[in-house]
Amino acid sequence: MxxxxxxxxxxxxxxxxxxxxxxxxxxxxxxxxxxxxxxxxxxxxxxxxxxxxxxxxxxxxxxxxxxxxxxxxxxxxxxxxxxxxxxxxxxxxxxxxxxxxxxxxxxxxxxxxxxxxxxxxxxxxxxxxxxxxxxxxxxxxxxxxDGAIWSFLGSDKLRDMAPGGALHALGxxxxxxxxxxxxxxxxxxxxxxxxxxxxxxAILAHVTSMVEKAEAKGSGYSVHLKLRELDDGAGSEAAENAISSLGGIRVPSGDYPVILGPQPIGELLSHLVIPSCSAGSFYARQSCFLGKLGKQVASDMVTITDKGNGPGLIGSKGITCEGLPTGETTLIKNGVLNGLLSDWYEYQRMLHDPAAGEKLGARPEDVAPALVPKNGFRFARGGGRNFNVRPHASATNVVFESPSSGDLGALIKEIKRGILVGRLWYTYPIHGLRAGDFTSTLTADSYFIEDGEIKAPVKVNTLRINDNIANILMGIRGMTAETRPTILWAADQIVYAPLGLMVDKVHFEGIAEFMEAAY
Amino acid sequence: MAQKVDVALVDRVKAQLSNLVSETRGRLKDCSYIDLRIGVGEGQRAVAQDGMRKFSLGDYRLSYGLRVIAGRDISAAGYFGQSLGSADVDNLPRVILEGVQQAYERAMANSALKGDRKSRWESLGNPLQNTELAPIDVREDTIPAVCKINPVDVPLEEVSRLTQEVSRAVASSDPRVKVNQAMVETSLIRELIVSSEGASIDRTYALTQALCAVVAIGNSGAQQSHYDCLGHQRGWEIITEGIDEELIKSKPLMQFALDLAADNVALSEARPCPSSDKDVIAVTDPHYNTLLVHEIVGHPTELDRALKLETAYAGRSWLLRNLKENMLGQPIASPLVSAYSDPLLPGFGHYEYDDEATPGRRVMLIDKGVFSGFMNSRQTAATLGVSPNGHFKATDASLVPLIRMSTTVFGAGQQDPQEMIREVDHGYYLVGHRIPSISESRENFRITARKVFEIKNGQVGEMFRDGGIMANTRDYLMSIDAVGNDLRIYPVFNCGKGQPMQAKKLGNGGPTLRGYARLVGGTK
Missing domain, CATH: 3.30.2290.10 (PmbA/TldD superfamily)
Structure with a gap:
């Protein structure tokens, strides 16, 4: 190199x-x-x-x-x-x-x-x-x-399940x-x-594990800035989460209060919120926050900041690929849309766009600090700062600032009958970013909650969410103090998401009933 | 002085690289196989937005990728990929030899650790096996490009001018069009695959595509944003003249873009699509079925997914639980439904050999409703105990291939599509695909359409915006009661799979279909 x-x-x-x-x-x-x-x-x-x-x-x-x-x-x-x-x-x-x-x-x-x-x-x-x-x-x-295999080999639950102790037959x-x-x-x-x-x-590990015979799936992640920190943790976490998901149940269609885990939060941010918080999407009238700079777009508990220069954060850089200092851009502050990710070109364009006032919902000269270009990067090809790519706005470390001191257990206790969503799959703004409608399926690490306790794992690939990002953001009622870095497939940014984010109502549809008799 | 990089470079290095691969395999201890892929492309592209020129560039791309299989007691693979420049042209064999060494070292390290875990992981070490490739018919072949106007002969200024003209025409077509973007690219690409088994496949092809995106805002304030792609493995002529082939038809770019804009404007004045509590009759047109077949038939019939290699990324397949429990030979669709992947069909998905030099051939995926086979690679074919069928492709030579669709379509039926609509008392007609969401093993889907029309008493009525259908895959496929005779193939320009994600161009299509699914509109 x-x-x-x-x-x-x-x-x-x-x-x-x-x-x-x-x-x-x-x-x-x-x-x-x-x-x-x-x-x-x-x-x-x-x-x-x-x-x-x-x-x-x-x-x-x-x-x-x-x-x-x-x-x-x-x-x-x-x-x-x-x-x-x-x-x-x-x-x-x-x-x-x-x-x-x-x-x-x-x-x-x-x-x-x-x-x-x-x-x-x-x-x-x-x-x-x-x-x-x-x-x-x-x-x-x-x-x-090794981390995953030794977790499997050490599991009494799996040994009890395996015919004649033949763990390999469990898939x-x-x-x-x-x-x-x-x-x-x-x-x-x-x-x-x-x-x-x-x-x-940086070093990133992203692992999915299954006990496929029981359709139980778990995820594990780890991120490291130091080589000596690299361990088997992502593997063992994924395997242990898969084992915890044994005995999954179907949950009927309906509206439920939910707790979103770090991966679903990262998924929703990466596919809906972050793309909507770029100067380019405002210019092109694509953002679901169009015309709402300075206005309430989320529960007042929500503060989300892109920290391009955060010490010890995985996605941090010293300077952008335009030679400008990286820094913090608070995208949403106490629920109010506060800033946009920008590169130099989009910043200049927005400042001089005659329709900028309508697009932003504020005069650009009044909100210029919210548009300062701190995110002009040349990410491509699965990572790297590429000399043959022109700069474009990319997020770095997207960090939730929690006003709460609570933990996941406290959030679960607040829910009478709901769902802890641990991993979402294929989340897309199904009618375009502007509309905010999205759909997604639950694919792992999810649990049904009853009377303030985890009742049972939710069987993988049996629930689809059909909802709108505005409902999610405005419906946030609580979050944990602790966050963890979350890696998403093919995403440039790392999302430092709460371990739990409580939303008062999300719409679920039961799916794939035919699979119960397929094998 | 650096040498110009163009597709003729392959002529100068082909024999030398073929020898290099064979000789090096013999020289490296415990090495059983090497393959090398080189890609050279030269072309140009331009972008215009709202009638303004934004970008234009003429450039080349040169890269290579290597696979080495080696190991003393148990074999394993190591890979290496690199982008190259004009400064490398004179030193290509030396540069590639360095890459071979690195891939070999990875393979040997991987082999040693695989052997170690096979013995240490108790019974769970047993599945660790030699890395084996199923045998293929080893061939040498040279395939020329098919085009009327060679992409490299088109002046960059012409590409840029036309792109701007199209964007300008779209911008002025209606005041409700607020934003538009046109991107045009045309390239000549040459790929060389040589292996230590003696394969040598040298293929040149033209690739031309245009992407148009339009945002319109109606008088009520409703915003509509849609995009579409025009593309083929042909030259510049498809942009100026359009395409008029038996299975692929497209208007010239100007009209293609103006039609998209007109659709957007009309949709911005349409009412939102309602939702249904129960299944409704859904007639879907070939453009919609392009995305439908891609998501619910193409992806789950990729054998790497079925064998769990994509569990963490693009997902598995409900069609295979393991080598004994799977849907092969089982009915999964109405007997009216057939589907296949055929690399010899024209369009983005066309090729004669895949990236392992396996001859591409048609794979019947669903034969009259019965699930009949997977697309595969040499390694996955060996695992399943079947013959390779040539579906292992990478988007760039520096990247490791994955099992990909070639041209994957629903087969044509017998019925006149108009008749299929006339037979419906009440239902919906979905025209054009928009955005998909599929469950992890592809057992359920929700896919939105560009336009949704109500069908009443056999007549197409009101058009709605922001709607689509949702269904369980097998239930939907089983419900199909009519298949049209109007098979069309469309380009898909961005199918994402793998780590790092590779956004692949391929072909999909189908005829008009009629089945049952839930109609789903917007969320309040």
Missing amino acids: KELRELEQSVEGAIAFLKTQPEIKSAQAFASANNRMWTRLNYTSHIPCNGVEEAKSTIDYGIGVQVVFDGPEGNRVGFGSEERDLSLEGVKLALEKARQGALVDPEFRCLPQPTGEKRSLFAYHDPMVMGITDQALVEGGWKIL LTVGGDLTVLQERMAVGSYEMPEVQSDESA
């Missing part, structure tokens, strides 16, 4: 070269190197398997330039990049692509300029994660499987992955000539 200094030198050289080109009015250069490593897990006790199915990686580096050309018809803006060539030759190839594709975009104002914010996060990654070996990668995957499965992300980047521009750089690395 390319060293940070090589990226910095490339950007310095690029800016120096671009400044010699007379037709260029302004430019930004961005060099990066990314290594994404995975061990993908697949253990099935009832089907031949490999355990660690795939030990793999993708690696890239290169430089991209965004260039403003002077021209008779006005400023023309172009973007080009070159893979695996940080030399001046690579910069020239990238420039040529930018030149050929340059066009007049009437909404383009300028390249990113200092926002007045200061960088607060430096040298925050673990060099050991940056230097992880192939052997350690593969061992990490097997270690997570024990472990799937998921261990992901290691290693990212380095450097950026410089005419507007911000001092080359800045950033380096980050």
Whole structure:
């Protein structure tokens, strides 16, 4: 993987070269190197398997330039990049692509300029994660499987269930992955000539386990900034949750009070709330919060902040991929829509959009601080800060700030007859983001609550939620003090969600009744 | 001086890389298999929004991916993928050899740890097996692209100009159109697959697509947002002339986009779709059934899902619990229903060989209502004890392939679709797909339509917005009582699967169907 200094030198050289080109009015250069490593897990006790199915990686580096050309018809803006060539030759190839594709975009104002914010996060990654070996990668995957397998082997419940003690006949499965992300980047521009750089690395594990004969499923997650923290916890958590889900029952259709666990909270945020809290979705009139900046959109218990510079948080970065300091953007504060995620382009566009007042529900000049661009990243390809991608607004660490001191047990005690929803599946805004209608199915880690106690697990894939995000947000009645980081498949951000979030009413439909007799 | 990257690069390296793979396998201790995939693409794309040009770029993509199977006592796989640039062109064999070494080291480390766990995990170590690939007919083949106007011959300015023109026309088509975006891309792609078994598949194809998205706000304030895709493995001609083939038809991009805008405007003035307490008669058109077959037939018949490899991500399949308990040979649909995946059909899902160099062939998934087979890869075919059928594909050479749909469709029936509607006293006609939500093992679905029409006394009546149907998969498939003769194939541009997620282009389609399902509208 390319060293940070090589990226910095490339950007310095690029800016120096671009400044010699007379037709260029302004430019930004961005060099990066990314290594994404995975061990993908697949253990099935009832089907031949490999355990660690795939030990793999993708690696890239290169430089991209965004260039403003002077021209008779006005400023023309172009973007080009070159893979695996940080030399001046690579910069020239990238420039040529930018030149050929340059066009007049009437909404383009300028390249990113200092926002007045200061960088607060430096040298925050673990060099050991940056230097992880192939052997350690593969061992990490097997270690997570160990956690699950030893939990299965140690379970009396499973031994009692297994005919003749043959655990393999129970259909024990472990799937998921261990992901290691290693990212380095450097950026410089005419507007911000001092080359800045950033380096980050993280380890994420995401595991699903099943006792398939009983259709019992559990999830486990872990995130680590330090290599020494990597353990088998995600595997054992998933297996233990699957064992806890044995004996699942069907729950009839109807409206129920619910407690949403961390994954469902992350799922709803990632598919509905976060996309609705971007300047781009307001510009395109797609947000379910359209016209509601400064207005109540959730229960007054709700405060959600994107913390791009949070020390010790997995998704933190020192600077954005536009060279601007990361920071905190409070999206919802005490239930009121307070801020939007933005990159520089969308920020500028919103400030100058004649319809911005109608879209935001406030005059943009009055709410400019709510739009400050702290989230212009170039995430793509399953992670990494990609030199061949233009910046776009992405969330980082989305953190719930809880006003409560309660725990999960206290929330459960408040519910007469309801559902603890532990994992949602395939949650989509079914009529578009603006409408806020969504649907989703319960697929794991869920329990039926009666008289303030957990009565029984909910059988997987037997309930579908049909509801609207506004009902959920406005119906929040309580939450735990404790949060945990939650990983979602294919999402860039980490959601630090409460262990429980109580909502007064959610609509459920019983589904897949035919499966009771299918096998 | 760096060399230009274009598809002709494959001509220069094909024989050399084929030898490299074979010789290296022989040299590496305990290595039983290597395959190498190289992808080269050159093309251009442009984006316009609300009549303004936003982006245009002509660029190339070069990448490779490797699989090595090795191990002393028990074999395991290791993979490596990398993006490359023009600076690598002169050093390709050296760069790839470095990748082989890394994939080999991963395979050997994986093998040692697999062997260790097989002995330590007591009885639960037994399922850990050698990584085996089912045999295939090893071939060498070269397949040229089919196109009238080669994507690389189209000036970038032309791509950008037309994209802007389309966006501008949509913006001015009706004052209720508030936002629109058009994205057009056209590329020439060449993929080389060589294996240590001697396979060498060199395929070139054109790929052209346009995506249009429109937001309209009606006089009552109702907002509608819809998008659609026009695409084919053809050249620039599909954008300017449209497509007029037996199974794929599309208007030229300009009219395609204007039709989408007109639909959005009309929908923004429509009433919200009601919901039903009970099942209603639902007639669904081929565009709607494109998403329906994708979600309720295509995905659950991917054998990697069925064998639990996607349990943590894209989900399992209700069609297979284990190798003994499964739905193979069981009725899961009305006898009127057949469905198949066929990579030899035209469109986004077309190919002659998959990414393991397995010849692609039609797989009957449902044969007259009976579940009859899975799409598979060499490894999953070996597990199930069947022959590989060529459905292992990656979206980029640097990524590990997954089992993917090729062109997966409901088969055509006998009935005139108009007659199918005329036979309905009361029901709903769903036109165009919108957004899906499927339960984890695909046993239940809710899929919204672009337009929902009420059918009264055999006539199509009022149009509603924001509606769709919800049903249990088997119950719905069993309820189908009429299948139209109007099979159409449409492009699907973003099917997500795998870790890291790969958004794949493929083909889906079907004829008009009539079945029973719950009508579901909006939530208050």
